[in-house]
Amino acid sequence: MWNLNKFQDNIAIITEDNKKINYKEFDDYCKSLTVNIPKRCLVFNLCRNEIGSLVGYIGFLNKKIVPLMLKSDLDDELLNFMLNTYKPDYINVPSDIKDKFENYGCVYENLNYTLLKTPFNNEYELNPELALLLTTSGSTGSPKLVRQSYKNIEANTKSIVEYLSLDETERAITTLPMNYTYGLSIINTHLWVGASLVLTEKGLMQKEFWSQFKDYEATSFGGVPYTYEMLNRLRFFRMNLPSLRYMTQAGGKLSPELHEQFASWAKENNKKFIVMYGQTEATARMSYLPAEKSLEKYGSMGIAIPGGKFSLIDAEGNIIKAPETVGELVYEGDNVTLGYAQKGEDLALGDERNGKLITGDMAKFDKDGFFYIVGRKKRFLKIFGNRVNLDETERLIKAHFPMLECACTGIDDKMDIYITDENCKKEVSDFISQKTGLNFTAFRVIVIKEIPKNEAGKTLYKNLELINA
Amino acid sequence: MSNLEKYTNAFVQAFEIEPKDAPALKYQDIKAWDSVGHMGLVANLEEAFDIMMETEDIIDLSSFEKGKEILSQKYDVDFAQ
Numbered sequence: 001m002w003n004l005n006k007f008q009d010n011i012a013i014i015t016e017d018n019k020k021i022n023y024k025e026f027d028d029y030c031k032s033l034t035v036n037i038p039k040r041c042l043v044f045n046l047c048r049n050e051i052g053s054l055v056g057y058i059g060f061l062n063k064k065i066v067p068l069m070l071k072s073d074l075d076d077e078l079l080n081f082m083l084n085t086y087k088p089d090y091i092n093v094p095s096d097i098k099d100k101f102e103n104y105g106c107v108y109e110n111l112n113y114t115l116l117k118t119p120f121n122n123e124y125e126l127n128p129e130l131a132l133l134l135t136t137s138g139s140t141g142s143p144k145l146v147r148q149s150y151k152n153i154e155a156n157t158k159s160i161v162e163y164l165s166l167d168e169t170e171r172a173i174t175t176l177p178m179n180y181t182y183g184l185s186i187i188n189t190h191l192w193v194g195a196s197l198v199l200t201e202k203g204l205m206q207k208e209f210w211s212q213f214k215d216y217e218a219t220s221f222g223g224v225p226y227t228y229e230m231l232n233r234l235r236f237f238r239m240n241l242p243s244l245r246y247m248t249q250a251g252g253k254l255s256p257e258l259h260e261q262f263a264s265w266a267k268e269n270n271k272k273f274i275v276m277y278g279q280t281e282a283t284a285r286m287s288y289l290p291a292e293k294s295l296e297k298y299g300s301m302g303i304a305i306p307g308g309k310f311s312l313i314d315a316e317g318n319i320i321k322a323p324e325t326v327g328e329l330v331y332e333g334d335n336v337t338l339g340y341a342q343k344g345e346d347l348a349l350g351d352e353r354n355g356k357l358i359t360g361d362m363a364k365f366d367k368d369g370f371f372y373i374v375g376r377k378k379r380f381l382k383i384f385g386n387r388v389n390l391d392e393t394e395r396l397i398k399a400h401f402p403m404l405e406c407a408c409t410g411i412d413d414k415m416d417i418y419i420t421d422e423n424c425k426k427e428v429s430d431f432i433s434q435k436t437g438l439n440f441t442a443f444r445v446i447v448i449k450e451i452p453k454n455e456a457g458k459t460l461y462k463n464l465e466l467i468n469a
Numbered sequence: 470m471s472n473l474e475k476y477t478n479a480f481v482q483a484f485e486i487e488p489k490d491a492p493a494l495k496y497q498d499i500k501a502w503d504s505v506g507h508m509g510l511v512a513n514l515e516e517a518f519d520i521m522m523e524t525e526d527i528i529d530l531s532s533f534e535k536g537k538e539i540l541s542q543k544y545d546v547d548f549a550q
Contacts, residue, residue: 205507206496207528230508235524384505439505440485 001061001131001150004030007194010168013051014198014216016208021051023194029111030059033092036108036115040064041089041122042133042347044082046072047179048094049199052113056092057178058191061153066126066347068133068145069179072097075435085143086133086344087123091116124344129351133341134181134280142392146181146280147338147349155334156283157188159305163288164246164274170195171243173218175204175227180385182250185284186222204230217243224251224385226413228258237265246272246291251385252412253373256299263294277301277373282357283335286310287371300370308333310371312363326374329363332356379461382412383442393417393432400431407451407459410444417445418464472518472550476540479513480533495532520544 004012004027012026013019021029033055037043045056045067053072060067068086070079072094083091091101095114098106104116129149136144160166172190174197176183190197198216202209204227212218221244223231228249247262254262259275266273272291278284287310289302304310312320312327320327332355339352362375379390390408397406397417404424410416419428425445433440452463470478480491484501496502502510511527514520518540522530526543530536540546 203504205504205528207525207531210528226505230504233508233511234527239524433500437500439503440501441505441509 001153002058002191004058004062004191007168010194011196012191013054014171014196015051016200016202016212018215019051026055026058029055030062032110033108033115034059034063034065037063037065037090039122040066040126042086042124042126043067044086044088044091045069045179046074046091046093046097047177048072049174049178049183049201050094050112051199052094052111053092053178054187054197054199055111056113056115057184057187060092061131061150066130066133067092068135069184070135071177071179071437073437075437076100078435082143083118086145086341086347087120088118089120089122090118125348127338127348127350129338130347133347134179134184136280136340136387136389142389143342145341147341147347148283149338149351152283152335152337153188155307156185156285156305157192159307159333159335160185160189160285161192162306163290164189164248166190166193166195168194169219170245171198171217171219172196173198173209173213173216173221174200175221175223176251176385180251181280181284182222182224182278182385185278188284204234213241214243219243219245220247222248222250224382225249225254225258226384228254228262232258232261237261244271246274248274248276250276250278250285252382253301259298260295263298266291267295275301277371279357279359281337281359282331282333283337285335286331286333286357286359289370293370297366297368297370300366300372302370304331305333305335308335310363310365312365313358323367324364326362326364328377329359329361329371329373330356331359381410381415383415383436383438384413386436386438388415388436388438390415396435397428397432401428404428405451407461407464409461409464413442415443416464417443418448418451418467419445420448420450422447472546473548475517476514476537476546476548479510479517483510483513492533496530514540518544518546520546 004023007023009022011020012023013021047053092115095112098114101116104118107117108115131150132148133145172186178184198218200212262273273294274291275289277287285305287302309332311330314327336353336355336357360378361373363371363373365371381388393408394406405420407418429445432443452460477488477491481488526539
């Protein structure tokens with residue numbers, strides 16, 4: 001996949017402690033790791049924005065070993081569930097948590113990461129096209145994975161490189177986890193062109209992040225809507241960041257007000273602000289709003305990326321031709337992934353989508369052909385950029401509190417959890433925050449007398465919202 | 470309410486903790502004090518003391534103690550009151 005040797009002396013990685021690793025060294029690290037894995041197999045890569053995690057990802061892909069990318073602080077119970085469901089041959093983990101896997105043998109250790117051998121040996125067949133596995137809403141414990149092919153990653157990477165005009169002078173700083181498709185796409189594109197990555201586990205609210213940003217002269221970063229809300233609160237518009245060239249936004253719809261503010265700031269300060277849209281199911285990106293249109297078309301997620309095509313369909317599946325008409329968004333392109341896996345046997349499956357993705361998002365386009373997301377067909381929310389499925393959250397709560405009636409609804413960054421027992425209020429809030437790893441303030445637990453249902457026993461979510469109003 | 474009580478209360482509300490646990494807290498000591506929680510904390514402090522914090526102070530506020538120092542030195546909050 002990645003021809004690391006091509007860029008030899010270019011700096012690939014700058015770590016938190018100012019270690020600079022060039023492409024040649026990086027390639028050597030990758031090879032020293034993967035030489036320990038004799039054949040194509042499944043590996044879990046427990047990710048942090050650290051070099052050991054990145055060496056795993058790139059090394060595995062380059063050697064046709066299939067990684068499933070998971071966050072390193074995934075809830076233990078959920079991790080065990082994934083291990084038992086997919087039975088990987090190895091796991092690559094930060095060394096400080098390797099003791100959690102005392103039954104697995106240590107095969108290799110370097111860069112504060114440890115490669116551990118599980119008792120499993122090619123338990124499930126891997127389709128030859130399969131390159132990488134990512135979770136959709138891993139935080140709620142669903143085993144559902146997106147199957148990405150080598151072709152998918154290459155097509156999407158090339159397309160992003162083209163529309164962002166990336167070259168080897170770029171230096172992105174990480175603001176998103178690498179087990180998250182948007183974070184990963186930033187890594188993919190930069191390593192593709194021989195550019196540099198500043199890898200940091202520090203966040204926007206930490207002084208160290210901004211020192212690294214300035215000291216290592218970062219040229220770009222990406223953010224979900226919540227990132228931009230935080231930047232706004234941080235008085236970002238008054239910051240002096242001479243090295244910054246552009247910022248991207250994806251992972252949910254940014255409020256039109258913030259879109260306009262950041263677009264204006266970018267224009268006045270000779271920077272670029274690029275709003276994009278995508279899904280893990282499309283590898284990463286499907287659209288972008290070109291920087292020069294950012295202000296004029298604020299609120300829009302733009303046009304299809306190079307090599308991609310959008311259309312809208314109505315409820316009967318007919319193509320919508322008139323502007324300002326809402327329909328379901330359909331995307332076609334080489335980055336449309338193979339499909340899902342729900343169990344080990346599914347890893348043998350081939351391409352189930354044939355380049356066409358029915359997104360589940362409702363959209364419209366204006367007279368100039370720019371697209372706008374207006375809603376969502378499926379029952380999930382984006383919380384701080386993470387997809388959280390409402391039905392799965394309900395199942396998770398009901399499984400843990402068997403006597404409890406529960407229904408979940410809400411808006412992005414704010415889930416409403418309706419329950420019928422006052423005594424469980426705090427417990428439910430703590431439980432769901434712990435399971436998802438998301439800040440508890442995103443979940444509001446509301447106690448009501450009973451959950452409104454129809455005669456067939458289905459929850460009437462519309463009525464719930466009325467109770468609340 | 471004294472300034473120290475107001476200050477402690479900002480932490481109690483942002484992280485749903487007991488007042489007695491506040492003074493020892495540092496950023497990321499508990500799950501609730503992540504970047505999202507930090508934003509909530511800053512909002513609470515700004516409201517409680519009717520101030521607008523500068524970027525450098527927001528990102529420097531890495532512990533309960535550090536916050537007291539910042540507020541008293543830069544925003545004239547007297548914790549003896």
